[in-house]
Amino acid sequence: MTRDQVYNFAAGPSVLPESALKTAQAELLNFRGSGMSVMEISHRSALFQEVFDSAQAKLRRLMNVPDTHEILLLQGGATTQFAAIPMNLIEGGCADYAVTGNFSAKAAEEAEKYGSVHIACSTADTGHDRIPTQAELRFSPEAKYFYYCANNTVYGTEWQYTPSAPSALVSDMSSDILSREVDVSKFGLIYAGAQKNMSPAGLTVVIVDKALAGRELPCTPKILSYKTMIETGSLLNTPPCWCIYMLDLTLDWVEKQGGVKAMDELRHARADRIYDFLDGSRLFTARALPGSRSYMNITFRTPSAELDAEFVKEAASRGLVNLKGHKVTGGLRASLYNAMPVEGAQALLDFMKEFEAKHHG
Amino acid sequence: MTRDQVYNFAAGPSVLPESALKTAQAELLNFRGSGMSVMEISHRSALFQEVFDSAQAKLRRLMNVPDTHEILLLQGGATTQFAAIPMNLIEGGCADYAVTGNFSAKAAEEAEKYGSVHIACSTADTGHDRIPTQAELRFSPEAKYFYYCANNTVYGTEWQYTPSAPSALVSDMSSDILSREVDVSKFGLIYAGAQKNMSPAGLTVVIVDKALAGRELPCTPKILSYKTMIETGSLLNTPPCWCIYMLDLTLDWVEKQGGVKAMDELRHARADRIYDFLDGSRLFTARALPGSRSYMNITFRTPSAELDAEFVKEAASRGLVNLKGHKVTGGLRASLYNAMPVEGAQALLDFMKEFEAKHHG
Numbered sequence: 001m002t003r004d005q006v007y008n009f010a011a012g013p014s015v016l017p018e019s020a021l022k023t024a025q026a027e028l029l030n031f032r033g034s035g036m037s038v039m040e041i042s043h044r045s046a047l048f049q050e051v052f053d054s055a056q057a058k059l060r061r062l063m064n065v066p067d068t069h070e071i072l073l074l075q076g077g078a079t080t081q082f083a084a085i086p087m088n089l090i091e092g093g094c095a096d097y098a099v100t101g102n103f104s105a106k107a108a109e110e111a112e113k114y115g116s117v118h119i120a121c122s123t124a125d126t127g128h129d130r131i132p133t134q135a136e137l138r139f140s141p142e143a144k145y146f147y148y149c150a151n152n153t154v155y156g157t158e159w160q161y162t163p164s165a166p167s168a169l170v171s172d173m174s175s176d177i178l179s180r181e182v183d184v185s186k187f188g189l190i191y192a193g194a195q196k197n198m199s200p201a202g203l204t205v206v207i208v209d210k211a212l213a214g215r216e217l218p219c220t221p222k223i224l225s226y227k228t229m230i231e232t233g234s235l236l237n238t239p240p241c242w243c244i245y246m247l248d249l250t251l252d253w254v255e256k257q258g259g260v261k262a263m264d265e266l267r268h269a270r271a272d273r274i275y276d277f278l279d280g281s282r283l284f285t286a287r288a289l290p291g292s293r294s295y296m297n298i299t300f301r302t303p304s305a306e307l308d309a310e311f312v313k314e315a316a317s318r319g320l321v322n323l324k325g326h327k328v329t330g331g332l333r334a335s336l337y338n339a340m341p342v343e344g345a346q347a348l349l350d351f352m353k354e355f356e357a358k359h360h361g
Numbered sequence: 362m363t364r365d366q367v368y369n370f371a372a373g374p375s376v377l378p379e380s381a382l383k384t385a386q387a388e389l390l391n392f393r394g395s396g397m398s399v400m401e402i403s404h405r406s407a408l409f410q411e412v413f414d415s416a417q418a419k420l421r422r423l424m425n426v427p428d429t430h431e432i433l434l435l436q437g438g439a440t441t442q443f444a445a446i447p448m449n450l451i452e453g454g455c456a457d458y459a460v461t462g463n464f465s466a467k468a469a470e471e472a473e474k475y476g477s478v479h480i481a482c483s484t485a486d487t488g489h490d491r492i493p494t495q496a497e498l499r500f501s502p503e504a505k506y507f508y509y510c511a512n513n514t515v516y517g518t519e520w521q522y523t524p525s526a527p528s529a530l531v532s533d534m535s536s537d538i539l540s541r542e543v544d545v546s547k548f549g550l551i552y553a554g555a556q557k558n559m560s561p562a563g564l565t566v567v568i569v570d571k572a573l574a575g576r577e578l579p580c581t582p583k584i585l586s587y588k589t590m591i592e593t594g595s596l597l598n599t600p601p602c603w604c605i606y607m608l609d610l611t612l613d614w615v616e617k618q619g620g621v622k623a624m625d626e627l628r629h630a631r632a633d634r635i636y637d638f639l640d641g642s643r644l645f646t647a648r649a650l651p652g653s654r655s656y657m658n659i660t661f662r663t664p665s666a667e668l669d670a671e672f673v674k675e676a677a678s679r680g681l682v683n684l685k686g687h688k689v690t691g692g693l694r695a696s697l698y699n700a701m702p703v704e705g706a707q708a709l710l711d712f713m714k715e716f717e718a719k720h721h722g
Contacts, residue, residue, distance in 0.1 A: 006396030010403045013602060018390075021398055025389040029382050035367030035680065037382055039561035039607070042371045042683060075436040075563060076584060079598040083582030110583055195599055200400035202436060202563040202601030219580040221444030222471055223437060237440040238556055240563030241374060242603055246400070319396065322403060 001319055007344035010322035011153050011297060011335045012196035020249035038245045043238050055248035062259055065184050065207055072206040073234045073244055078103060078174055078193045082110035085170060087220040089145050089212060090115035096143040101128045101152030102328060103172060114217060118143060128155040130292040134163055143167045145188055151175035154326040156299030157292045162186055168212060175296045178254060179338055180264045188212050197338045198250055203243035263338050267295040270336045270345035274298055277349060283356040301331030308332055311355055320348055362680055368705035371683035372514050372658060372696045373557035381610035399606045404599050416609035423620055426545050426568055433567040434595045434605055439464060439535055439554045443471035446531060448581040450506050450573060451476035457504040462489045462513030463689060464533060475578060479504060489516040491653040495524055504528045506549055512536035515687040517660030518653045523547060529573060536657045539615060540699055541625045549573050558699045559611055564604035624699050628656040631697045631706035635659055638710060644717040662692030669693055672716055681709055
């Protein structure tokens with residue numbers, strides 16, 4: 001297939017802005033007249049530092065990150081942060097975790113190695129089909145931080161509000177970063193694996209309140225110390241240069257679209273009609289409850305696993321690819337990250353209507 | 362400058378095979394007819410697994426890795442392995458470290474967090490200008506492993522032999538992996554940050570004897586557990602897909618050149634004449650002692666820092682770039698990794714001769 005014929009609904013790694021890919025392609029062998037690829041230049045060179053600074057500055061502008069917070073560009077993915085967060089912040093004490101899905105459960109499990117985990121709430125009893133209200137959250141008075149995952153990729157739920165907590169607010173925003181406005185000053189730490197909304201896999205963005213740095217447990221590897229990474233400008237060792245370059249190009253696209261406000265409008269333009277259709281459908285059912293639904297990952301299903309499989313197969317033949325649900329939930333899932341064009345969501349909706357007309361007995 | 366006009370002597374990230382870059386460029390927007398970039402496809406897709414398996418299989422063939430050893434493709438760089446190695450192997454006990462340069466010193470320092478470090482030898486007293494002999498190595502009878510850095514990028518020295526040790530042999534081969542034949546079966550663990558000889562920055566190759574897995578300290582993050590990474594085929598979380606793809610393309614080039622045997626011939630073809638010239642030079646001095654010299658990083662200098670700076674500047678104006686020595690040593694450094702063409706080394710040698718003729722009073 002050609003690129004024009006495909007809409008990629010993968011949960012991550014996932015679609016990137018075409019303009020970013022085209023720029024990367026054009027200058028792949030010779031970056032800015034250096035005679036070298038951006039993949040070949042030293043991370044300590046002025047040329048690379050320019051890329052790094054540009055990406056960092058764009059992120060600061062786009063998310064309105066205050067000076068109290070540092071933006072780190074790291075390796076390791078969310079799974080690394082599952083350990084790094086307690087290693088840096090728990091101080092051998094206790095932390096509150098909201099368990100609303102697959103990745104928050106994993107984060108809580110990993111934190112148990114480094115301190116005492118208090119479950120502030122869990123939605124496991126109803127298959128993680130919703131997000132708890134503020135009133136449902138139960139905080140431990142000794143907690144050093146409260147951890148939640150802003151969007152649950154597997155289950156298709158998303159926090160529609162920023163929770164209040166008596167301790168530092170820590171959030172995994174891998175799935176919905178830059179898709180809507182967030183008041184960063186309220187957070188002790190925000191992090192995101194970049195492979196859903198910002199760059200290819202291999203980069204993790206951590207935005208951390210500098211006042212929280214310097215509390216590492218003695219067993220914390222130097223590479224996982226926020227303090228060290230703040231002090232070295234994320235350059236303790238060689239960073240994932242290509243991903244940082246792609247981040248810069250992607251953020252350029254976000255700015256040109258109109259920034260986070262434009263991304264916020266886009267997420268509505270993509271998802272609202274699909275949810276409306278699902279709620280009135282005679283064939284499909286939305287998995288997540290109204291009020292808790294994700295704009296980034298729509299989880300749904302037909303009445304049978306066989307029909308789900310047929311949907312995935314037929315959609316793919318028309319260039320609507322990667323619509324199979326996560327193995328934990330089964331069913332179907334359409335991931336609509338920032339770089340997914342509205343036309344892609346519309347093409348999916350058109351196909352869903354057609355499939356419904358054909359299969360509703 | 363154009364690509365034809367530049368030879369890049371950077372110590373890493375550094376030159377990549379042009380054929381690999383050209384393939385990456387050609388298929389950047391549409392990978393193997395998928396209509397997607399390789400940066401956009403799921404790491405759980407059959408299409409990506411093909412890339413992963415291909416890279417891993419090539420590495421196994423090229424290095425003749427026995428079935429007893431697993432090849433892991435990870436994130437985090439050497440600095441992450443400085444912690445991961447003791448966290449997985451030291452078992453709260455002791456380990457022997459050979460300190461022959463910058464990175465082995467850092468590795469030993471990090472290991473002290475997790476156990477007791479015994480310095481098997483140090484060449485610090487002579488500014489790390491040489492590699493110790495086997496007879497100079499002093500092992501601790503309780504050590505769980507012996508760690509050494511095969512090539513010291515900063516100082517320009519390289520182990521010309523594989524040391525014998527009473528415990529598991531662990532080696533950082535970031536700088537000289539694939540440049541010469543190594544009997545992998547002798548090693549408990551080999552690792553390499555891939556950004557010098559194998560791929561862009563953001564990938565770390567770890568080759569580990571499976572019999573050593575499963576001895577992690579309780580504080581070891583899941584992401585740093587060799588056992589977990591062996592069990593998940595390096596896919597506990599999203600791997601650095603683009604780097605793995607570039608690794609596959611680079612290894613393809615290595616195979617087409619004739620494999621590690623051809624790389625071994627190339628390193629001699631690049632470095633031998635330069636060292637010969639340095640030993641007879643009336644202007645330049647080689648830093649490392651004969652018998653300990655690196656084929657990958659040639660460290661040298663003129664009689665003054667001013668003349669060193671002039672050399673760097675004039676070389677750059679002719680497209681011979683990144684010849685400044687590391688800040689720790691000063692002087693000059695030419696890194697000649699696997700993808701550096703012999704013509705690049707020859708161009709450098711020609712310029713050195715010309716510079717000598719001009720400046721030798």
